[in-house]
Amino acid sequence: MKQLTSLVVVTALGLIFGLNAVTVTVGTLNPNLFTFGSPIFTTFDYSYTQQIYTQPEINYQGPITKISFYQMYSQFAPGNSLENSHEWDIYMGHVSRSSLSSEADWEPVANLELVFSGSVLDYFVPNGQWMEITLDTPFDYNNTDNLLLAVHENTPGSDPNLTWATYSIGGPQRALFWFDLFGEGNMDPNNPPEAIEGASDRNTIQLEFLDTAAPPAAPVVQVTVSGANVELEWDAVPNANSYKVYTSEDPYNFGSDPVTTVNTNSVTLPITSAMRFFRVTSDTGRGAGSYKVMLGELPAKNPRITDSPKTTKKP
Numbered sequence: 011m012k013q014l015t016s017l018v019v020v021t022a023l024g025l026i027f028g029l030n031a032v033t034v035t036v037g038t039l040n041p042n043l044f045t046f047g048s049p050i051f052t053t054f055d056y057s058y059t060q061q062i063y064t065q066p067e068i069n070y071q072g073p074i075t076k077i078s079f080y081q082m083y084s085q086f087a088p089g090n091s092l093e094n095s096h097e098w099d100i101y102m103g104h105v106s107r108s109s110l111s112s113e114a115d116w117e118p119v120a121n122l123e124l125v126f127s128g129s130v131l132d133y134f135v136p137n138g139q140w141m142e143i144t145l146d147t148p149f150d151y152n153n154t155d156n157l158l159l160a161v162h163e164n165t166p167g168s169d170p171n172l173t174w175a176t177y178s179i180g181g182p183q184r185a186l187f188w189f190d191l192f193g194e195g196n197m198d199p200n201n202p203p204e205a206i207e208g209a210s211d212r213n214t215i216q217l218e219f220l221d222t223a224a225p226p227a228a229p230v231v232q233v234t235v236s237g238a239n240v241e242l243e244w245d246a247v248p249n250a251n252s253y254k255v256y257t258s259e260d261p262y263n264f265g266s267d268p269v270t271t272v273n274t275n276s277v278t279l280p281i282t283s284a285m286r287f288f289r290v291t292s293d294t295g296r297g298a299g300s301y302k303v304m305l306g307e308l309p310a311k312n313p314r315i316t317d318s319p320k321t322t323k324k325p
Contacts, residue, residue, distance in 0.1 A: 030221040031075070036067050037177030037214035044082050044173040047187040048213050050163035052095045053171045054189040056196045060117060060160045061185040061212045064108050068217065071153035074102070074125075076218035078140040080175035092134050094167030099199070100126035100143070101162075104155035109182035113205040116186060117158050120200070125149050140216060148220065159215075162199050175214040183208040233288075240285060243276040247292040255279075256289035264289040 051057040077100065081090065103122035110116070125145040135141050151157060186205040188197065197203055234241045242255065254268035255277055264287075270277060279285065 032070060032072070032219045032221045034068055034070050034217045034219065035214070036063050036217065037175070037212065039080060039175050039214055040177065041082070043176050043178060043211070045176045045209075045211065045213070046171050046173050047189070047207070047209075048174065048176075048185060049079055049159075049161040050095055050098065051187065051189040052092070052163075052169040054191065055094075055166055055168055055193075057163045057187070057189040058160070058197055058199060058202060059185065059187050060110065060158060062105065062108060062110065063157045063159065063184075063212065063215070065153060065156055068151065068157060069153065070217075070219055071151060072219040072221065073148035073150050074145065074217050075148045075220050076142050076144050076216075077159070078142045078216035078218070080214055081135055081137060081139060081141050082173045082175055083137045090137060090172055091169045092131060092172075093169060095163055095165050095169045096129045096131045096134070097163065097165040098126065098128070098130050098143075099124060099162040099164065100145070101158075101160040101199075102149040102151075103158045103160075104152060105158045106155055108156055109184055110186050110208060111183065113186065113208055116202050116205070117160070118200075119160065119202075122158065122160060123147065123149060142216075142218075151217075151219075160199070162197075164196055176211045177214045178211045181210050183210055185209045185212050235281070238281055239278050240281050241276070241278045242288065242290075244290065246275040250275075250292040252292075253277075254291045256291075257282075257285045257287070258289070259286050 046053065047057075048059040048061060050059070083090070101119060101122035102125050103117065105117060105121075125147050126143060127146065130141070130143055133141055133143050186208050188202060188205045190196070191206055232243045234243075244253075247253075252271055252273045253275065254271050256264035256268050257279070258264045268291075269279065
């Protein structure tokens, strides 16, 4: 018969410190797919681009705190540089439409939010790396509308022709490119000239979201002893991918290595002298819930192992 040893509520003594981040990659990396027109065109003094990313491609809600572009290589010239192309204005906005129908079909900048303005030199990277730009103002994406991304490069001068990763799924025109092809100088995003060209291909990007979801609730755990085993069972944590179980004789020192990792909300372990206290953590894919958990005191040794009976000599 099972002996009920303890029924305790797991208390979260050490919840996650700080908020996690979730990175969403839109598109794929293909060495044969690239553009030199977006997000900026370094060969020319000034450029302006708009691109639409659809909700199914992003499928995540929350504040966007970073955007990353993949810098592939410098075309027609050795090395890479943004010395004359580093002042960027980045805009984001919600749009219901999924395409830019003509070279004049810019989304009005009044409908967008300026999320970054300044130099990106500190974010520039060598060839073959993600260029991560921390936004001045996070953009709270609603995961209902599509996302329009606009970049205005407004530094006088030009640099070697850098290329940026793109992906292609065909379909309608979802990107517009303008650059001062005829040396006409900078443009006004509030009144942009007609685009030089449009395309269905867009930059492969990464969007880093601030993960504002609450950490998983601490589960209720039932501990029972059955013979030489201890059985732990707890309420399942929503969206948990796995659970790690730690044991110790010291409730404040469980070490770094779990005794087991399971994807169910129960486990059976053989009792040892180290199993006086337990710690359980859950991983929901948003980062592990960091709980210091005491599940009660169990026998210090296997109850089936008893001291040998004392004997007395007959007189």
